[in-house]
Each structure stands twice: as C-alpha cells, then as structure tokens.
Amino acid sequence: MNLLQPDASLRRRQALDRLFVALLVASAASGVVVLLLVLGYVIWRGAPALNPAFFTQRPLPYGEPGGGVAPAILGTLTMLAVASAIGIPIGIGAAVYLSEYGRGSFANVVRFVIDLLAGLPSIVVGVFVWALVVRQLVGNYSGIAGAVALAIIMIPIVTRTVEEILHLVPTTLREASLALGVPRWRTILFVVLPTARAGIITGVVLSLARAGGETAPLLLTALGNQFFSFDLTQPMAALPVQIYNYAVSPYEDWHTKAWGSALVLIGVIGTLSLVTRLAARGRTGR
Amino acid sequence: MVRHSEFTPSGDARSALAEPEPLGVRGHAMRTAQLSAWYGAQQAIDGISLPIAPNRITAIIGPSGCGKSTFIRCLNRMHEVTPGSPRVNGHVYLDEQEIYAPGVDPVRVRRLIGMVFQKPNPFPAMSIADNVVAGWRLVGGYRQKNLDEVVERCLREAALWDEVKDKLHQSGASLSGGQQQRLCIARALAVEPEVLLMDEPCSALDPVATFKIEDLMLRLKERYTIAIVTHNMQQAARISDYTAFLLAGDDRVGRLVEYGPTSEVFTNPRDRRAEDYITGRFG
Ligand SMILES: Nc1ncnc2c1ncn2[C@@H]1O[C@H](COP(=O)(O)OP(=O)(O)OP(=O)(O)O)[C@@H](O)[C@H]1O
Ligand SMILES: [Mg+2]
Numbered sequence: 001m002n003l004l005q006p007d008a009s010l011r012r013r014q015a016l017d018r019l020f021v022a023l024l025v026a027s028a029a030s031g032v033v034v035l036l037l038v039l040g041y042v043i044w045r046g047a048p049a050l051n052p053a054f055f056t057q058r059p060l061p062y063g064e065p066g067g068g069v070a071p072a073i074l075g076t077l078t079m080l081a082v083a084s085a086i087g088i089p090i091g092i093g094a095a096v097y098l099s100e101y102g103r104g105s106f107a108n109v110v111r112f113v114i115d116l117l118a119g120l121p122s123i124v125v126g127v128f129v130w131a132l133v134v135r136q137l138v139g140n141y142s143g144i145a146g147a148v149a150l151a152i153i154m155i156p157i158v159t160r161t162v163e164e165i166l167h168l169v170p171t172t173l174r175e176a177s178l179a180l181g182v183p184r185w186r187t188i189l190f191v192v193l194p195t196a197r198a199g200i201i202t203g204v205v206l207s208l209a210r211a212g213g214e215t216a217p218l219l220l221t222a223l224g225n226q227f228f229s230f231d232l233t234q235p236m237a238a239l240p241v242q243i244y245n246y247a248v249s250p251y252e253d254w255h256t257k258a259w260g261s262a263l264v265l266i267g268v269i270g271t272l273s274l275v276t277r278l279a280a281r282g283r284t285g286r
Numbered sequence: 287m288v289r290h291s292e293f294t295p296s297g298d299a300r301s302a303l304a305e306p307e308p309l310g311v312r313g314h315a316m317r318t319a320q321l322s323a324w325y326g327a328q329q330a331i332d333g334i335s336l337p338i339a340p341n342r343i344t345a346i347i348g349p350s351g352c353g354k355s356t357f358i359r360c361l362n363r364m365h366e367v368t369p370g371s372p373r374v375n376g377h378v379y380l381d382e383q384e385i386y387a388p389g390v391d392p393v394r395v396r397r398l399i400g401m402v403f404q405k406p407n408p409f410p411a412m413s414i415a416d417n418v419v420a421g422w423r424l425v426g427g428y429r430q431k432n433l434d435e436v437v438e439r440c441l442r443e444a445a446l447w448d449e450v451k452d453k454l455h456q457s458g459a460s461l462s463g464g465q466q467q468r469l470c471i472a473r474a475l476a477v478e479p480e481v482l483l484m485d486e487p488c489s490a491l492d493p494v495a496t497f498k499i500e501d502l503m504l505r506l507k508e509r510y511t512i513a514i515v516t517h518n519m520q521q522a523a524r525i526s527d528y529t530a531f532l533l534a535g536d537d538r539v540g541r542l543v544e545y546g547p548t549s550e551v552f553t554n555p556r557d558r559r560a561e562d563y564i565t566g567r568f569g
Contacts, residue, residue, distance in 0.1 A: 171369060172407040176470070178367055180421035180477055181397025190424050194411050 042263050049260025059226050059242070062251055069261050071228045073268060075237035078230060079147045079222060080212055080272070087151035087211075088204055091158025092193075098159070099166035100188055118156035125152050126217030134221055143229075143236030146222025153214055154207040161206060165199030166192060201280045205273045212269045215240035239265040313340035313511045314381050314480045316361060316399075321376035323356050323365055330356040331540040333376070336530050338481075343503060343512045345526035345548065347519070349563065352532045353540025354515040355404060358483050361513065362399035363392040380481070397425075400479030404486045404515075406466035408458030408473070415454040417469055421477035436476050443506075444472035445498035464491040471499065475506075482506065484514040488521065500525050519564060523552050531560040 053068050060067030094114065098107055126149055133145040169192050177187040193200065218224070224241040225234070239261055246258035316338040323331050331353040338344045338361075346354050359365040363385060365372050378385045385395045408417050416423060418437045437454065441447040446468040450461070458469055467490050474482060484503075488496040503512055503525055516522050522529055529551040531544040544551055544560035555561040 170407070172403065172405060173409060175364065175367065175403065176407040176409065176473075177420070177424060179362065179364055179396055179401040179403070180424065180473065181393055182421065182424040183393050186424055186426075191409060195409075197411075 039266070042259060042266065045256070046259035046261075046263035049256045050263065054257075054260060055264075058228060062249070062254065069237075069239065069242050069257075069264060071225060071237035072239045072242040072261065073264060074228070074230070075143065075222070075225065076212060076239045076265070076268060078232075079143055079150055079218075079236060079238060080208060082144065082147035082232065083150035083154055083211055084204075084208065086147065087154035087207065088158055090151075091155045091203075091207070092162055092200065094155070094159045095162035095166060096188060096193075098163045100184075100192070114156045114159050117152070118160060122149075122153055122214050123216040123220075125149050126220035128152075129217065130220040138233055140233075141221065141223035141235045143222055143232040143234065146218050146236060146238065147232070149217035149221045150211040150214060153217070154211050157207040157210055158203050161203030162196070162200050165196045165203065168199070169195050197280060201277055205276050208272055208276070209269050212272070213240055213265065215244050219244065239268065313342075313507075313509065314398075315340040316481060316511060316513075317379045317382075318357075318361070319377040319379070321357070321360055321374070321378060323353070323360050323375070324371075324373040325356075325368070326371040329537075329539045331360075331532070334532070334540075334542045336542055336545060337528075338511060338513050339528060340511045341507055341509075342527040343507050343514060343525055344528045344530065345522035346513060346515045346530045346532060347517070347522050347563070348532035348540070348543075349534070350517075351538070352534040354532055355485050357532065357540070358401075358485055358513060358515055361481075361483055362401055363395045364401060366392070397421075397477060398479055399481040399483060400474040400477060402467070402471050402474050402482070402484040402487045404489065406463060406470050406490060408461070408466050408469050410457060410459040412458055413455045414450050414458050414461070414469060417458040418472045418476050420473055440472040440476045441469075443475055443502060444468040445495070445502060446472060464495045467491060468495065468499070471502070479510070481511045481513070484512065486515050486517060489517065496521070519552075519566075523548060531555075531557070531563065533559055533563070 053066050055068055055073070056070050057066060057068035058071050059069060094110065098111060098114075101107070102110065129145050129149040129152065133148055134141055138145060173191055173195060174187055177191045178184070182191075218238045218241050222238055222241065223235040224245060225237040227237075229236055243258050243261045243265065246254040246261060249255070317336070318338075319335050321331065321334045321336075322329065334357060336344075346358065348354055356365060359368065360374055361378055365374055374386065380395070380398065384390070385399075409420055412420060415434075415437045418440050419433045422433060422436070438447060438451075441450060446465060449465060450469075453460075458466065461469060467487060471484075471487060488499055491499065500521065503514070506512060507527075514522075514526065526548045528546065529544075529548045530542060531551065532540045533543045534540045544555055544557045546556075551560065552564060555564060
C-alpha cells in the first residue's frame with residue numbers, strides 16, 4: 001500500500017484551501033477596486049478643471065473665467081501645520097504616558113477620555129471650538145480656531161495608534177537600556193521611540209489625512225476665505241470648505257471646480273503622507 | 287592601571303555607591319540579606335541571604351522556575367522595572383552599602399552593576415558598533431572617550447571582533463543568536479561596571495562560543511565581581527569559585543538550599559536535594 005497515496009480527504013482539504021485563498025484575494029481586490037473607482041471618478045470629473053491657474057490663483061466670482069484654489073491649498077497646509085504642532089506632541093506625549101507609565105486609575109480615565117474624543121462627531125468639535133475660540137478668545141472666525149479644531153481631531157488618533165505601537169516594542173529592549181544605567185526618560189526618548197518610529201509615522205500620517213479632509217468643523221471655525229491670507233487671526237481658506245462652497249452652488253462650472261478641488265485635496269494629502277514617510281526614512285539611513 | 291586580584295574582605299572595601307572612584311582598582315563585594323521578591327501576590331523568592339565575593343565567580347544553579355532570574359535581577363534593581371507588579375523586601379549590599387536604601391539612585395546602581403540577560407537583546411535600530419557603546423551614547427557625556435577604541439576593545443574581550451569587524455555598521459539584529467549574546471556582553475563591558483551579573487549567558491551558544499565566554503569570565507574576574515546563573519553543571523564546576531543552589535518548594539517559592547565553595551558543593555554537598563540535582567537525579 002502506498003502511504004503517500006492521495007485520498008478523498010486530501011482532495012477536499014485542497015479544495016477548501018483554494019476556496020479560502022480565493023475569498024481572501026477577493027476581499028483584498030474589492031478594497032483596491034473601491035479605491036480605484038473613487039479615484040478614477042474624481043479624476044474623470046475633476047481633471048477638466050485643472051490648469052496652472054487653478055493652482056496659483058484665487059477663486060473668482062461666478063462668471064469671470066479662470067481663477068483657482070491656491071488660497072485653499074495654502075490655508076489647508078497652514079492649518080495642518082499649526083494643528084500638527086499642537087496635536088502631534090500632545091498625542092505622542094499622551095501615548096508615551098499611557099504606554100510607559102500608565103498603570104493607575106488616572107491612566108484609565110485618560111484612556112477612556114481619549115476613546116470618547118476619538119468617537120466625538122467632528123461637528124461637535126467644531127461647535128465647541130466655535131464657542132470657545134471664535135466667540136470667546138479671538139472674537140471672529142480665524143485660521144487658529146480651525147487649527148485648534150483639527151488638532152483636537154488629531155490627538156486621539158495619534159494617541160491610540162502610537163500607544164498600540166509602543167506596546168509592541170519588546171520589554172527586553174527597555175530592560176537592556178535600563179540595565180546599562182540609562183535613565184528611564186532617555187530610554188523612552190532614544191530607545192523606545194526610535195524603535196517604534198515606523199508605527200509612529202503611520203499614526204501621524206493617518207491623523208493628518210483625517211484632519212486634512214475635515215469640513216464641518218472648519219465651516220464653524222476657519223469659515224473660508226476667497227483671498228490669500230496667512231493671518232491666523234482672520235478667516236482662512238481650506239480645500240474641504242472650498243469643495244463644499246463650489247459643490248452647493250447652482251453653477252455647472254463650479255461643480256467641475258468642486259471635483260477639481262477634490263482631486264487637489266487627494267493630491268495634497270497623498271503628497272503629505274509620502275513626504276512624511278520619506279523624511280522619516282531619510283533620517284535613519286546614515 | 288594597577289589591578290589587585292587578591293580577595294579583599296568586604297568590610298574595608300571602598301564604597302562604590304558613595305563616590306565615584308577609579309574604576310576597576312579592586313573588585314567590590316555584594317551580599318544579600320533575607321531577600322524576598324514577589325510578582326503581584328505570588329512570591330518568587332524567600333529570605334535569600336547570600337554573599338557574592340569580590341573578584342570571584344559565584345554560580346547560581348537550580349531547576350527552572352526556582353527564581354534564579356528573579357534573584358539576580360534584584361541585585362541591580364532590575365526586578366522593580368519588570369512588568370507584573372514587582373515587589374522586593376530585604377537587603378542587598380554593595381560594599382556594605384544598601385542599594386535599596388532611600389535616596390540611592392537605581393540608575394547609578396545599574397551603572398555599577400551590569401547585566402547580561404537570558405535572551406540576547408541587542409538594539410535592532412542600532413548598528414553593531416553603536417550597540418557596543420549604547421551605554422555611553424544613551425547616557426551622554428562621553429565626549430572625552432574614544433568610542434571607536436571602546437568598540438574594538440569590548441568586541442575583542444567578548445570574542446566577537448573577528449566575526450564582525452567588517453560589518454560594524456550593519457544592524458545588531460543581523461547577527462546569529464550566539465553572536466547577539468556576545469554583542470550584549472560587549473555592551474555590558476563597555477560601560478565598565480564594577481559587578482557583572484549574567485543570566486544564563488551561554489544558553490544560546492555553541493560549545494566554541496561557550497568556551498570563549500568562559501575564558502572571558504575567568505579573565506574578567508581579575509577586575510570584576512561576577513555572578514552567573516547557569517543550567518550547565520559542568521560550566522558551574524569549571525568556572526565558578528562559589529556555588530549557590532536555589533530550589534522552589536511545592537509553594538513555588540525559591541529558597542537558598544546550599545551555598546559554599548564550588549569544589550565542596552559539587553563533591554560533598556550537605557543538602558540531599560542539592561546532591562540529587564547536581565548528580566542529575568532530578569531537575
Ligand atoms: N514577569 C513575571 N510575572 C509574574 N510571574 C513571574 C514573572 N517572571 C517570573 N515569574 C515567576 O516567578 C518564578 C521564578 O521565575 P524566574 O524567571 O526567576 O525562574 P528561573 O529560575 O530564572 O527559571 P529559568 O531557569 O527557567 O530561567 C516562576 O514561577 C515564574 O513563573
Ligand atoms: Mg531564568
């Protein structure tokens with residue numbers, strides 16, 4: 001008798017095996033297909049709006065030919081930069097606290113609050129910042145209010161992803177450093193964080209992408225602006241707000257511009273992620 | 287630098303904790319008194335009182351799970367940074383100075399009492415060379431030192447230089463397990479500790495590398511005080527001057543069962559359980 005003779009059960013197993021692999025490939029492919037559909041449709045509708053002026057000029061009133069979304073691009077970048085300066089250090093700091101020191105009940109409270117914050121609808125963040133910053137602190141719609149709203153949206157995303165990543169850094173590495181007589185804070189700064197660098201970048205990129213696309217809170221805080229303005233205390237343009245304004249208009253030409261702006265927004269966020277990742281990689285490749 | 291290898295009674299040994307002194311002039315003695323340790327509610331070791339003689343190798347042997355790693359980690363205050371609600375009770379002295387005394391900085395204790403872990407743990411994000419001098423780089427204040435010289439000297443001492451001298455800038459994680467362990471030994475030597483604790487440093491090594499490490503330890507004891515955990519009876523017999531045997535009872539709490547000069551413990555153990563373990567009848 002041949003011990004290695006294939007039998008019925010083997011054939012069934014192989015068939016099942018192929019079925020499961022096919023299912024996995026199908027789910028992976030459907031993810032890609034959805035993305036390509038969205039991207040393709042936006043390109044198809046938005047590409048006609050793109051020309052050099054679209055990237056360099058300010059929006060013009062309806063009827064005047066030309067005009068672009070340059071203030072919105074710059075406004076989005078400005079507010080994202082300010083929001084990152086506020087939100088990323090706080091987010092990473094909170095994550096380090098939770099992962100490296102967070103044992104007691106205070107840490108559990110922080111974790112709970114961060115989770116609540118992550119689940120908070122962004123319009124609520126917008127209303128809150130409107131009440132606090134727009135009405136009380138600055139006195140009018142302003143770029144800084146928009147940046148604060150975006151920072152509040154970024155903090156929980158950064159904190160949760162970075163905390164998870166820091167948990168993945170092996171305890172043995174912390175021990176190796178501590179056993180060399182390295183203080184705790186230096187161990188975190190120079191061993192734990194560099195080891196988790198790739199994951200931290202992912203968290204930062206995710207939060208940037210999410211904040212870059214927020215519309216509702218910006219309508220209530222930064223408001224939007226048809227002119228070039230870098231004054232953080234004044235209303236500031238932003239791509240999502242620009243898309244919204246173009247899209248709700250009754251004009252066919254502006255609808256095309258809305259699609260074009262959407263395409264630009266995808267491009268801006270894609271570029272940001274790419275630049276962040278490349279910058280992070282460049283720093284270690286010595 | 288003059289280095290004495292004579293046995294010095296611990297009483298007149300100079301204090302390493304009190305003030306920094308020229309390194310390696312004389313080995314420092316350690317001693318534990320009624321040392322107990324817990325993980326949460328579960329006690330791991332109970333009332334261990336053990337001398338660790340200066341410029342000698344003290345081997346700690348015993349069956350798996352009897353608390354050898356726990357004990358040795360209490361000696362440089364690494365137990366308290368272990369996950370799992372660690373707790374220590376009792377005394378550990380370095381030159382008759384209590385390392386658990388209030389006001390004693392655990393960072394300084396760990397700088398003086400170096401450690402090599404059971405599992406090799408090089409820093410994966412650092413090159414081989416950076417791993418060796420990680421202690422200096424991470425702490426800072428090394429500017430007066432020639433780090434390249436330190437890298438070569440410590441890698442040579444750890445019997446790794448010839449294998450890695452052409453790839454010092456590759457990642458520490460690119461080495462084999464045994465090479466990683468020797469890298470960790472080099473890293474521990476680089477910060478010039480006074481006492482070296484080794485937790486089964488050879489468990490991942492082949493006989494040749496094991497021999498190199500043993501040879502290294504025999505040379506190092508001229509300068510350092512060494513405590514080594516080992517599962518290898520022959521190794522304990524070959525290199526150690528004193529042997530301590532730990533054993534956990536039915537309550538899973540490790541206690542010191544036998545301690546003495548290695549020759550006596552191995553030829554004429556007083557405790558029957560130690561005799562059984564050493565002759566291979568259990569454990
Ligand atoms: N982090 C931890 N949390 C909880 N219990 C632990 C922890 N580490 C060790 N223990 C327990 O403490 C006891 C002693 O463990 P220890 O690691 O000191 O043993 P060991 O003698 O070094 O064993 P081995 O020879 O296998 O390394 C064991 O019962 C173990 O389960
Ligand atoms: Mg152990």
